[in-house]
Amino acid sequence: MSKKALIFGISGQDGSLLAAHLLKGGYAIHGTSRDKELGIFANLQRLGIRDRVALHSVDPADFGSVLRVISETTPDEIYNLASQSSVGLSFDQPIQTLESTIFSAHNIVDSVHRLKLSSRVYNACSSECFGNTDLPADEATPFSPRSPYGVGKAAAFWTVANYRDAYGLFACSGLLFNHDSPLRPQRFVTRKIVAGAADIAEKKTDSLRIGNLHISRDFGWAPEYVEAMAMMLRADAPEDFVIATGQTNTLESFVREAFSYFGLDWERHIDFDESLLRPIDLKCNSANPAKAKRILGWEAKLFMKDVVRLLADGELDYRAAKARL
Incomplete structure (x- = not known):
């Protein structure tokens, strides 16, 4: 059963x-x-x-x-x-x-x-x-x-x-x-970055407004x-x-990787927007997932650059599917 x-x-x-x-x-x-x-x-x-x-x-x-x-x-x-x-x-x-x-x-x-x-x-x-x-x-x-x-x-x-x-x-x-995955809403910054880079590559806009790029996360x-x-x-x-993956990267490096996927220089298109800053934000959020590997036999196989690539692939697939409707 x-x-x-x-x-x-x-x-x-x-x-x-x-x-x-x-x-x-x-x-x-x-x-x-x-x-x-x-x-x-x-x-x-x-x-x-x-x-x-x-x-x-x-x-x-x-x-x-x-x-x-x-x-x-x-x-x-x-x-x-x-x-x-x-x-x-x-x-x-x-x-x-x-x-x-x-x-x-x-x-x-x-x-x-x-x-x-x-x-x-x-x-x-x-x-x-x-x-x-x-x-x-x-x-x-x-x-x-x-x-x-x-x-x-x-x-x-x-x-x-x-x-x-x-x-x-x-x-x-x-x-x-x-x-993350392509199922994330665009209010999440990773999806926002990838979708924004795709919009710029398609010449729908020329810039993307982002808050603090210096925070570090495990993606x-x-x-x-x-x-x-x-x-x-x-x-x-x-x-x-x-x-977690056990690897930490800045949001700036995530942005650089996402824009590079679309053949773009991120520094030409990113505008800092103070209104997007949180009242308090974490500067660094890093992890040690050794226990999960030791007891569960689980460990991440995909890391930040892989995540960016898969999110970008998913974004393009989603746009292509919408265009066919």
């Missing part, structure tokens, strides 16, 4: 990629959206799996709603990928960010506990929990979040850890560093990261893991 997975937040980048990955493994997939009748589910459509997923209307911040869908589906695995996912937007919507992030994690683990299920739970956390990292962060690095998004993710991390320790749940959190490929999520729930014991 095939395993059942319930993915909260299935319409986002990670939710859709995870659904596609698990379907290849023979899973029956259930996914949630706040209103399945109004949802477009463009990412599921783009991956060609929309008709292979059973959708449920659920508000992750509402306990009764979460309890009902878990009781009805009795999944073997639960993935919490639901919450506001933009660090920048969290400064404009701090309360909504905190509520969606903390309540969704609590409602899921509390439902599994109350229903006395053996479901294994994965909770999506973030490198933003660490704040600035002078040394590469690992699972023992103290949290020092610098955004409402990071504060919410840190609280969700400890909520899951407390339920694991108090009630013996198989529940764990993935501390994922930046990871990874999202399809690899969802594989790590699934591996965490197949481990012998529930543990938290840093998931």
Whole structure:
């Protein structure tokens, strides 16, 4: 009998990629959206799996709603990928960010506990929990979040850890560093950069406005990261893991690589825009993913230059598909 997975937040980048990955493994997939009748589910459509997923209307911040869908589906695995996912937007919507992030994690683990299920739970956390990292962060690095998004993710991390320790749940959190794919919305700076370079190459515009180019991040490929999520729930014991490439690059180097792909000199087209700066931003966010390699056998195969190339290939494919419509 095939395993059942319930993915909260299935319409986002990670939710859709995870659904596609698990379907290849023979899973029956259930996914949630706040209103399945109004949802477009463009990412599921783009991956060609929309008709292979059973959708449920659920508000992750509402306990009764979460309890009902878990009781009805009795999944073997639960993935919490639901919450506001933009660090920048969290400064404009701090309360909504905190509520969606903390309540969704609590409602899921509390439902599994109350229903006395053996479901294994994965909770999506973030490198933003660490704040600035002078040394590469690992699972023992103290949290020092610098955004409402990071504060919410840190609280969700400890909520899951407390339920694991108090009630013996198989529940764990993935501390994922930046990871991208063509399914990212353009409000994310990596997709914005690639799309902007493509626009300039097509002579739709001549410049791209960007904020701080001197920040450093660990840039990874999202399809690899969802594989790590699934591996965490197949481990012998529930543990938290840093998931990252282990390589750090400045945003300026990402821009240079993206513009080079399109045959452009980035310095001729990038305009600094102070209004795009966050109230607080991380100067450096670096990672040590050695534990994931040692225990899960997971390690990144694609790095920043690969990510840029794949994002640019995906951008051109997307534009070509739109042109054929």
